[in-house]
Amino acid sequence: MTEITLTLNGREWSGSVPEGTTLAELLREHVGLTGTKIACAEGTCGSCTVLVDGRSVLSCILLAQQAERCGVTTIEGLGDEGSLSALQRAFVEEDALQCGFCTAGQVVSATALLATTPHPTSEQVRSAMSGNLCRCGAYPGIERAVLRAAEELG
Ligand code: FES
Ligand code: FES
Secondary structure (H helix, E strand, O other), X not given: OEEEEEEEOOEEEEEEEOOOOEHHHHHHHHHOOOOXXXXXXXXXXXXXXXXXXXXXXXXXXXXXXXXXXXXXXXXXXXXXXOEOOHHHXXXXXXXXXXXXXXXXXXXXXXXXHHHHOOOXXXXXXXXXXXXXXXXXXXXXXXXXXXXXXXXHHO
């Protein structure tokens, strides 16, 4: 077992997990934060995207111990039902999902994009989000949602 301490959605979390546990597994199975989804589990779809020290990472291919002492933000840390983030609201308003399985990763990636590029062009949105696959093909709505949130955030 490996002892891990990290700051998770603003709160310190410590625990022990089996060797080889990924950050995605830690979040879902040891902390109970199931908003982060595991689809491909091999770093190709973006469903498991979270922020580590503000940068988007694929948590299915990052060992939990690599996030030791880091600040991890998941979809649950961006907002909740009572206070959605601008991006979460825009995804709802633009109907940017069907099954929703990819949505947490999409919103987290878009959050990272707007943090560094507050006024992205459509091309920049498509490029930045290209690692987040959507099997339902909700791409037009996702792009509209990111642009809408960017406008709202000014
Ligand atoms: S589940 Fe991590 S990239 Fe697909
Ligand atoms: S909304 Fe179904 S995979 Fe994207």
